[in-house]
Amino acid sequence: GENVEQHPSTLSVQEGDSAVIKCTYSDSASNYFPWYKQELGKRPQLIIDIRSNVGEKKDQRIAVTLNKTAKHFSLHITETQPEDSAVYFCAAINTGTASKLTFGTGTRLQVTL
Amino acid sequence: DSGVTQTPKHLITATGQRVTLRCSPRSGDLSVYWYQQSLDQGLQFLIQYYNGEERAKGNILERFSAQQFPDLHSELNLSSLELGDSALYFCASSVGAEETQYFGPGTRLLVL
Numbered sequence: 092g093e094n095v096e097q098h099p100s101t102l103s104v105q106e107g108d109s110a111v112i113k114c115t116y117s118d119s120a121s122n123y124f125p126w127y128k129q130e131l132g133k134r135p136q137l138i139i140d141i142r143s144n145v146g147e148k149k150d151q152r153i154a155v156t157l158n159k160t161a162k163h164f165s166l167h168i169t170e171t172q173p174e175d176s177a178v179y180f181c182a183a184i185n186t187g188t189a190s191k192l193t194f195g196t197g198t199r200l201q202v203t204l
Numbered sequence: 205d206s207g208v209t210q211t212p213k214h215l216i217t218a219t220g221q222r223v224t225l226r227c228s229p230r231s232g233d234l235s236v237y238w239y240q241q242s243l244d245q246g247l248q249f250l251i252q253y254y255n256g257e258e259r260a261k262g263n264i265l266e267r268f269s270a271q272q273f274p275d276l277h278s279e280l281n282l283s284s285l286e287l288g289d290s291a292l293y294f295c296a297s298s299v300g301a302e303e304t305q306y307f308g309p310g311t312r313l314l315v316l
Contacts, residue, residue, distance in 0.1 A: 135247065194249075
């Protein structure tokens with residue numbers, strides 16, 4: 092089955108700096124890659140996703156890049172703010188099969204003033 | 205608000221007991237997923253239902269069971285509870301079986 096590795100496990104940046112979280116996946120057939128943000132005690136919320144037919148997607152300060160050849164995808168947050176502090180999870184799935192969404196182990200992002 | 209609802213929000217019970225967690229998916233969603241998240245841990249996939257049928261199984265213990273009813277709501281039954289079952293239990297739903305998942309607010313279970 093699919094295996095998703097996520098790095099780093101913790102990340103501390105100063106307000107205004109950029110943050111990058113990286114994930115690798117094992118199943119070359121995976122074609123959908125969502126990112127979730129989870130604040131303490133809250134539900135995971137979808138913040139951005141990308142499908143395998145595109146290499147990059149942006150939404151304001153958030154962007155995701157996908158390298159299908161290397162089987163990795165990354166989340167980029169620019170001009171970080173304290174409210175970006177949360178745990179971020181990447182995930183991967185092959186939507187053409189009955190496989191399940193496989194999550195990475197999470198990255199705890201701390202944005203300091 | 206994702207449109208997925210879960211009840212109860214909090215549950216405190218004793219070891220050996222049985223509890224039922226309930227989830228109502230977003231309107232129009234046919235697929236329901238259950239996840240367990242222990243303190244400072246990732247999301248552990250338990251089970252998925254699609255239109256009333258079990259579709260995928262993850263690391264779900266034999267003491268746990270689930271079902272999806274004709275109105276598409278789902279229940280997760282946890283029995284013979286142990287201290288280690290204390291966790292946040294999330295339900296998620298999606299339109300199809302492999303589409304974007306939207307999470308409910310979770311049920312926080314504490315087993316004493």
